Amino acid sequence: MLSLRTVARSAPRTLNRLSSTALRQSRVARPSSLLKSSWAPLRSSQFASAFSTSQFRQAASEVDEELSVKLDSEIQFEGSMKEVDQLPASVKDFLENSPFELKDEPGKEDVTLTRKFNNETITVTFSISDLTNYENEDLYNEDALGEDEFESEGGNRQARQETDELLEDEEEEGNEAPVPCRLNVVVEKPGKGALNIEALAQDGQVMVENFYYFKDAKLAHGDTAEIAHIAQDVYPGPPFGTLDEDLQLLMERYLEERGVTQALAVFIPDYMDVKEQREYQAWLKQVKGFIDA
Known part of the structure; x- marks a missing residue:
């Protein structure tokens, strides 16, 4: 949503x-x-130059002023929203009780959770880019659907109207579904390589998509384009869905024991909303500062 x-x-x-x-x-x-x-020939190039220069200078000044005022209005609005809204309970509870340590650098899209478990180092990474991409995709699909219905005489307008009403009812009841978020989980042991688990946090569940193994732990993180390229040439294992069902269940329990649980799946989408709001407010202030300089 x-x-x-x-x-x-x-x-x-x-x-x-x-x-x-x-x-x-x-x-x-x-x-x-x-x-x-x-x-038409220009009889006075000096007059034309002076006129165009002053005209554009004045227009630029007016636009800068209007844009600055609008940005300030947005900053004030977002600030008032921040004062009213409280940190979600799921976020507060997770940060206070979880063994994971949060690393969230302002201005960066990626967020990292790390913890120690016996001799293992566990890293969970997610990004607010998933939120932006999801919303843009939904808006694009809605626009395309609206244009198709407008252009097509046989478009099912009634079905579209019923869908819109259903979505409005869900939003009014507070049942808005959280945005699905991709997780990159790395479990590494000194000198033993690392497991790299690709998963999806959605509807309070962690759904494993791939369960890989790399002899070199660096390949599991893919911190640089070069490392990511090397990792593509390594056979990490079969798709998770093709494994024996009992093996899949045991691997999921393996992750739960290390903190990749339902609580994490609830926390991440809620924290994505909080971080995206913070980054948006910071962006507004940075753009205004540039315009006013």
């Missing part, structure tokens, strides 16, 4: 598209005045 801010900002898309289309058509339909002026 989409965040409230994303939904609010997606509403005027259709109007903007129509306005842009009309503007392009008007420019194409009336080229004669531009063509005539291009052939």
Whole structure:
């Protein structure tokens, strides 16, 4: 599902598209005045230069001022939302009671959780880029569906309306489904390589997609493009879904014992929302500071 801010900002898309289309058509339909002026000789190049320079300077100044005011308005709005909203209970409980240590560097998309378990080092990495990509994909699908229905005479408008009403009811009841988030879990032992588990945190569950093994622990992290390229040439193991079911269950229990649990699956999507909000506010302030400089 989409965040409230994303939904609010997606509403005027259709109007903007129509306005842009009309503007392009008007420019194409009336080229004669531009063509005539291009052939007319300039009698005073000094006058033309002075006029255009002052005009653009004034326009730039006005746009900068309006943009700065708008950015300030957004900053004030987001600040008021921050004061009202409290940190989700799932986030507070996890940070206070979990054995994982959180590493969240401002300005970076990736978030890392690390812990020790016996002689093992366990790292769980996720990214707020999943949230942005998920929302953009949903908006694109909604726009495409709306355009198809508008252009097609046989479009099932009633079905679309029923779907919209169902989504509105879910949002009003507070049953908005969390965004699915990809997890990269690495379990490594000194001198023994590492296990690399690719999983999905969704609906309070951790769903394992791949369970790999690398003799070189560096390949499991893929910190650089070179290491990631080398890892592609190594056979890490078969797809998780092709394994014996009992083996799959035991591997899932193996992860749960190391803290990759339902509590983690609930925490990560909620923390993604918190971090995305923080990064958005920081972005607004940085852009305003640049405009005002």
